[in-house]
Amino acid sequence: MSRKNNRPACLDFFAGSGLVSEGLKEYFNPVWANDISPKKADVFCGNHPKGIFTLGPIEKIKGFEIPDACLSWASFPCQDLSLAGSLGGLSSERSGLVWQWLRIMDEMKERPPLAVAENVIGLISADQGAHYRRLHKALARRGYKIGAVILDASCWLPQSRKRVFVIAVKRDINTRDLESRKPLWCHPVSLQKAAEGLEEWVWWRIPKPSVRPVELESLIDFKAQCYDETKTAKLLEMVPAHHKAKMNYSYSSGRSVFPGYRRIRHGKQVLELRFDGMAGCLRTPEGGSSRQYLIIRRNGSFNARLITAAEAAALMGVRAGYKIPGSYNDAYKAMGDAVAVPVTRYLARHLLAPLARIISEHSNELG
Numbered sequence: 203m204s205r206k207n208n209r210p211a212c213l214d215f216f217a218g219s220g221l222v223s224e225g226l227k228e229y230f231n232p233v234w235a236n237d238i239s240p241k242k243a244d245v246f247c248g249n250h251p252k253g254i255f256t257l258g259p260i261e262k263i264k265g266f267e268i269p270d271a272c273l274s275w276a277s278f279p280c281q282d283l284s285l286a287g288s289l290g291g292l293s294s295e296r297s298g299l300v301w302q303w304l305r306i307m308d309e310m311k312e313r314p315p316l317a318v319a320e321n322v323i324g325l326i327s328a329d330q331g332a333h334y335r336r337l338h339k340a341l342a343r344r345g346y347k348i349g350a351v352i353l354d355a356s357c358w359l360p361q362s363r364k365r366v367f368v369i370a371v372k373r374d375i376n377t378r379d380l381e382s383r384k385p386l387w388c389h390p391v392s393l394q395k396a397a398e399g400l401e402e403w404v405w406w407r408i409p410k411p412s413v414r415p416v417e418l419e420s421l422i423d424f425k426a427q428c429y430d431e432t433k434t435a436k437l438l439e440m441v442p443a444h445h446k447a448k449m450n451y452s453y454s455s456g457r458s459v460f461p462g463y464r465r466i467r468h469g470k471q472v473l474e475l476r477f478d479g480m481a482g483c484l485r486t487p488e489g490g491s492s493r494q495y496l497i498i499r500r501n502g503s504f505n506a507r508l509i510t511a512a513e514a515a516a517l518m519g520v521r522a523g524y525k526i527p528g529s530y531n532d533a534y535k536a537m538g539d540a541v542a543v544p545v546t547r548y549l550a551r552h553l554l555a556p557l558a559r560i561i562s563e564h565s566n567e568l569g
Contacts, residue, residue, distance in 0.1 A: 265309025
């Protein structure tokens with residue numbers, strides 16, 4: 203396993219705009235990354251070494267052509283597992299690319315001893331957990347023991363964004379110090395049901411975060427241009443009456459920013475707002491219902507606009523200076539189709555890096 207500054211090497215599959223590598227880099231050294239999108243490749247290479255990125259379809263990647271690594275990470279496509287998608291699962295065209303990830307690891311001189319697959323909650327909830335169990339068994343056949351955790355970005359950021367992280371380690375690695383004998387805070391009932399009866403299952407032990415997330419309003423640019431009165435009025439008309447009442451009450455209690463998405467309810471388009479100080483889960487910008495709006499109280503009245511690209515980046519925990527695309531759609535997609543940086547960093551600090559140390563010690567013992 204190649205190392206740089208004592209950081210074990212890692213591979214970033216479906217790397218997108220590079221937020222996984224950004225979250226891992228304090229603990230791992232990204233040595234190879236791949237994605238099919240030229241625009242996302244530009245974002246990745248604008249923030250990480252260009253020489254490690256391979257642009258093109260994963261189907262054309264050969265395992266013997268990529269470097270050895272301790273960690274293989276795959277944030278594989280979620281379209282066929284998302285409630286907003288087809289729910290076709292791991293047999294479908296997009297989410298089924300996870301099998302290409304496994305195929306590539308099979309072709310490597312040595313499979314990485316540590317592997318992570320990340321996706322939406324549908325991986326465990328769709329079809330009563332059948333998709334997760336299929337992936338779990340495929341990893342087990344390759345000599346891994348496997349456990350999954352569910353982490354919500356809301357523990358670190360004012361964005362509701364739950365994701366499943368499947369963590370697999372070579373079976374012969376002694377990981378008892380990082381295991382729990384029973385489910386913990388990161389193993390909700392839905393995950394427990396998906397895991398029932400599975401062999402090689404591990405309850406990974408991760409401390410519950412205690413850091414209070416930053417406030418949503420601290421990330422909002424109150425000087426950003428809002429819609430004109432006509433467009434604002436049209437959007438406000440779409441807010442259900444009971445949401446308007448909540449909005450006025452929440453404002454009187456000190457809150458002034460209300461995120462929302464357009465939805466079809468009972469055959470009518472409405473703008474549903476949140477009042478808990480959290481933004482809704484960022485998404486890719488295709489279609490009007492995927493764009494997140496903000497209703498903002500300022501200068502004595504309610505104003506409306508789309509969330510800005512800079513605000514989207516802040517909601518993903520991206521550091522200042524991280525280069526994102528100039529166009530709104532490209533920037534929003536680069537952020538909405540990614541993994542929140544603090545989540546990856548926390549997982550790396552408290553589980554992946556300790557696992558990598560144990561793997562290194564095991565390798566040294568073998569000689």
